[in-house]
Amino acid sequence: MKSNFFGQTILWLFALIVIVPLGWTLLNAFKVNADLLTPVPKLFFSPTLENMAYVLGRDSVFAALINSLIVCLSAVAIGLALGLPGAYAIARHPNRITKEIQFFVLSLRFLPPVAVAIPLMVIWLNLGIYDTRIGMIIAYSLITISITMWLGIPSFVSVPREVEEAARIDGYGPYAVFFWVALPVAGKSLLGALAFSFILVWNEFLLALMLTTADAKTLPIIASEMSQMGMNVPWGVLNAAVVLLSLPPLMLLGLLSGFLNRAFAQKTR
Amino acid sequence: MRIRNTLPYTFLVPTVLLLIVLAFTPLIYAVMVSFTDRTLFEPTSSWVGFENYSKLLGDRRFVSSAWVSLKWEVVTVSATMLLAVGLGVLMFETASRRQRAFFSLVFLVPVLLPRVCAAFVWKFAFHPLYGIITFPYRAITGRPLDVLSDPNSALLAVAFVDVWQWGFFFAVIVLKLLESLPPQPIEAARLDNAKPWEIHFYITLPMLKAPLVSLALVKAIESLRSFDLIYVMTRGGPGIATETLDMYAFSQGFIESGNIAYASAIAVIMLIATIVIFTVIWKRVNR
Numbered sequence: 001m002k003s004n005f006f007g008q009t010i011l012w013l014f015a016l017i018v019i020v021p022l023g024w025t026l027l028n029a030f031k032v033n034a035d036l037l038t039p040v041p042k043l044f045f046s047p048t049l050e051n052m053a054y055v056l057g058r059d060s061v062f063a064a065l066i067n068s069l070i071v072c073l074s075a076v077a078i079g080l081a082l083g084l085p086g087a088y089a090i091a092r093h094p095n096r097i098t099k100e101i102q103f104f105v106l107s108l109r110f111l112p113p114v115a116v117a118i119p120l121m122v123i124w125l126n127l128g129i130y131d132t133r134i135g136m137i138i139a140y141s142l143i144t145i146s147i148t149m150w151l152g153i154p155s156f157v158s159v160p161r162e163v164e165e166a167a168r169i170d171g172y173g174p175y176a177v178f179f180w181v182a183l184p185v186a187g188k189s190l191l192g193a194l195a196f197s198f199i200l201v202w203n204e205f206l207l208a209l210m211l212t213t214a215d216a217k218t219l220p221i222i223a224s225e226m227s228q229m230g231m232n233v234p235w236g237v238l239n240a241a242v243v244l245l246s247l248p249p250l251m252l253l254g255l256l257s258g259f260l261n262r263a264f265a266q267k268t269r
Numbered sequence: 270m271r272i273r274n275t276l277p278y279t280f281l282v283p284t285v286l287l288l289i290v291l292a293f294t295p296l297i298y299a300v301m302v303s304f305t306d307r308t309l310f311e312p313t314s315s316w317v318g319f320e321n322y323s324k325l326l327g328d329r330r331f332v333s334s335a336w337v338s339l340k341w342e343v344v345t346v347s348a349t350m351l352l353a354v355g356l357g358v359l360m361f362e363t364a365s366r367r368q369r370a371f372f373s374l375v376f377l378v379p380v381l382l383p384r385v386c387a388a389f390v391w392k393f394a395f396h397p398l399y400g401i402i403t404f405p406y407r408a409i410t411g412r413p414l415d416v417l418s419d420p421n422s423a424l425l426a427v428a429f430v431d432v433w434q435w436g437f438f439f440a441v442i443v444l445k446l447l448e449s450l451p452p453q454p455i456e457a458a459r460l461d462n463a464k465p466w467e468i469h470f471y472i473t474l475p476m477l478k479a480p481l482v483s484l485a486l487v488k489a490i491e492s493l494r495s496f497d498l499i500y501v502m503t504r505g506g507p508g509i510a511t512e513t514l515d516m517y518a519f520s521q522g523f524i525e526s527g528n529i530a531y532a533s534a535i536a537v538i539m540l541i542a543t544i545v546i547f548t549v550i551w552k553r554v555n556r
Contacts, residue, residue, distance in 0.1 A: 007363035014356055015375050018437060022378065024401050025390045040408075041401050082287065085280035093277045101285055103551075108292055110547045112493055114515040115536035118522055119295035119302060122529060142291045145284065174276040203383035205497035206515070210523070220385045224501055227389070235393060242386040249381040257377055264445035 028239040036235050051240035061241075064222040071136045071218060072201045078137070079144025079197050084190065086145075087152030088178055102153065108146045116142070117210040124211060131212045139207050144197040151193035154263065155186040192259025195252045202248060219245050296540065303534040309527030321534035331535065333509055334517040337424065338495075341513055344428045345435075345492045350485050352436030357443025358469050369444065376437035384434070384494075388501035391430045392417070417503055420510035427502050427511055431495065439484055446477050482554050486547075493543060514539050 028036055030047035055061055086105075090098040120139055121130065129135035159182050167181045168174075183190070208218045223241045227233050303321055307314035325331045356376075360369055379387065394402040397415035406414040416426040450473055458468045474481070496515045499505060505512035505520065512520075514535060522532030 004363050007359055011356075011359055011363060011368075011372065014437075015372060017433070018375055018379055020401070021390050021394050024394065028393070037399050039398065041399075041404055082284040086284040089277040089280035098277075098281070101281065104285070105288065106551075107544070107548065108288065109490055110493075110543050111292065111296075112515060112536065112539045112543055113496065114518045114532075115299055115540040116292075116295050118518065118529060118532050118536050119298035122302065122307075123295065123298055138291070142288065145288060149284070174274050178276070178280075199381060203385075205383070205385055205500070206494075206519075209500075210519075220383050220497075223383075223389070224385050227501070235399075238389055239393070242389045246382050246386045249383065250378065253374065253377060253381060256381070257374055260373075260377075260441065260445065264442075264449055 025239050025242055028236060029243045030240075031236055033234070033236055036239075048236075051236040052244070054237050055240045055244060060217075060222055061219070064217050064219045067133060067136075067216055068202065068218040071133055071140060071216070072198060074133075074137045075140035075144045075201050076148075076194060076198045078141045079148040080194060082141075083145045083148030083197075084152050084183070085178070087149045088156045088182055090149070091153050091156035102150075105146045105149050108142065109150075113206045117207050120207070121210050131214060131216050133216050135211055136208065136216050136218070139211060140201045140204065143200055143204070147197045147200060148193055151196060152186075152190060155189035155193060156182060158189070159185045189259060189262055192255055192262070195255045195259070199249045199252060199256075299533045299536050299540070302530055303537050305530050307530045307533075309522070309529055314530070317530075321531050322538075324531070325534055325538070330509055330512070330517060331514075334512045334514050337509075337511060338513040338515075340424065341428060341495055342489060342492050344425070345431045345495075346485055346488050348428065348432045349436045349439060349488050350481070352432060353439030353443050353484070354474065354481070356437070356440035357447060358465075358473075360440065360444045361447045362465050373441045373444065376441050378437075379434045380438035382434070384497035385501055387430055387434055388498045391426075391433070392502050395426060418507050420507050423503050423507060424511045427495075427498055430498055430502070431492070435488055435491065439488070442484065443477075443481075446480055447473055450476055479554075486550060486554060490547060 024041075027043075029051055030049070031042070031045055032048050032050065035042050035045040086101075090102055116139075124130035124132075124135045127135075129138075163185060164177050164181055167177050172180065203220065204218075205220045205224070208221050209224075212218070212221065223238075223245050226238050226241055302314075304316060304318060305314040306317050306320075360372055364372060382390075391402075394400050395416050397403060397413040397418070398407075403414040403416070406412075416422045454472050454476075455468055458472055463471075493515075495513055496519070499511055499513060499516055500519075503511045505516045509517075518532040518535040518539070521535065522529050
């Protein structure tokens with residue numbers, strides 16, 4: 001009983017290491033600089049919406065939001081259209097070739113991002129798609145296709161073969177089986193895989209930093225630039241930007257935790 | 270007669286072709302540029318052979334950044350795995366089912382944050398004058414504590430943020446792995462009065478060796494993506510204390526001299542090193 005109490009205390013301490021900095025950032029987003037820059041951290045203050053209004057009111061933020069949404073959603077859609085069929089084919093035809101393909105897809109993640117970003121920048125300059133949304137979508141597709149394939153394979157493997165065979169006896173062709181049986185049955189896990197790929201590109205920084213300068217900047221770039229405005233770092237504004245930028249991934253928290261639970265529940269069976 | 274199923278071909282060939290084009294074009298291009306004297310400002314360039322590479326060997330900043338990258342990998346991977354196993358076992362031993370669900374959600378949050386955001390959250394928490402983490406030190410000693418400007422602690426402070434993002438996430442995975450084990454060996458050991466740490470050290474963790482090694486490998490791969498954290502928190506500073514290879518390549522290619530050829534040579538060396546190392550390890554682990 002005693003060791004249990006001790007363990008519980010440590011567990012809560014760790015939870016606090018996660019919660020306190022995040023909660024603090026949330027509070028700071030609603031503080032004026034005088035409340036923020038105090039030697040003794042201030043827990044009670046009169047909240048202001050100034051920081052949020054400032055961030056949301058900036059044209060650069062709005063433009064970057066549009067860029068981020070278009071680029072990320074397009075890349076995720078491309079990942080879905082090309083990655084899921086590929087994942088299904090690998091899941092249903094396990095042999096030497098598909099095993100090699102599976103490893104190739106994974107090994108794309110081994111590539112150091114700089115090694116892709118530097119040459120892509122030069123190539124995009126030559127092609128005239130540097131600092132455009134198209135250029136960013138193409139670059140991000142490499143990420144979304146591979147991650148969707150990689151996470152989609154186990155989801156399709158877990159679709160019972162009997163279900164597919166029953167459909168085939170009913171006269172479904174192989175393509176119809178994919179669209180009308182495998183996709184809906186694996187649907188929930190696939191949604192988790194897509195959420196993962198969205199978060200990866202939404203949070204992506206290095207490629208965006210190197211492939212854009214003005215027109216196609218995404219939100220993480222704008223957020224990082226806010227620390228360079230003027231001599232004094234506007235911490236309140238920065239905290240507000242951090243909170244707003246983190247919201248979309250956090251909204252997918254439930255979906256992802258469900259994805260993890262399912263992934264490990266399958267292993268037990 | 271069986272009709273040959275065309276599905277694997279139509280589903281795989283276009284995707285794989287596209288991935289090959291998307292991945293190999295930049296890589297081949299990087300190799301080609303690394304043999305020239307191409308800069309950011311002049312489109313013309315000439316072939317210089319291995320000059321960039323021989324210059325790298327004598328470049329002390331390159332050697333330093335390679336060393337920083339190696340330290341970064343070792344520190345972040347080992348600390349992440351230690352936190353993940355320790356915290357995972359702790360949850361398994363002491364948390365009720367509802368608590369596990371709660372902690373699993375909380376511990377998933379840091380990894381979902383954009384790296385830029387995590388970096389800012391902690392940069393302000395580490396602020397020498399106003400940070401909430403440095404507050405106890407200030408209150409006791411009356412002096413500011415500047416972890417990010419001290420060459421001895423800067424890399425560790427940034428590594429801490431990386432471990433904060435990944436360690437808690439992996440702890441949730443370790444918990445799920447422990448839950449997926451058959452309960453009989455654990456119960457048998459309990460009946461024999463084995464202490465909890467004995468049960469995990471001698472029974473459950475050896476049973477989970479394969480997935481844990483895979484997890485460490487995934488972390489090693491993800492640790493290569495340190496750029497955003499370091500860029501926001503220290504920019505490679507103080508001096509070059511936290512300058513990793515990708516940071517150095519970036520500053521050579523874009524900030525200081527616009528020397529794209531030199532930056533490409535650094536990138537190519539990183540590329541070869543990581544592909545060789547990770548391919549060998551991955552194939553060995555998943556044999």
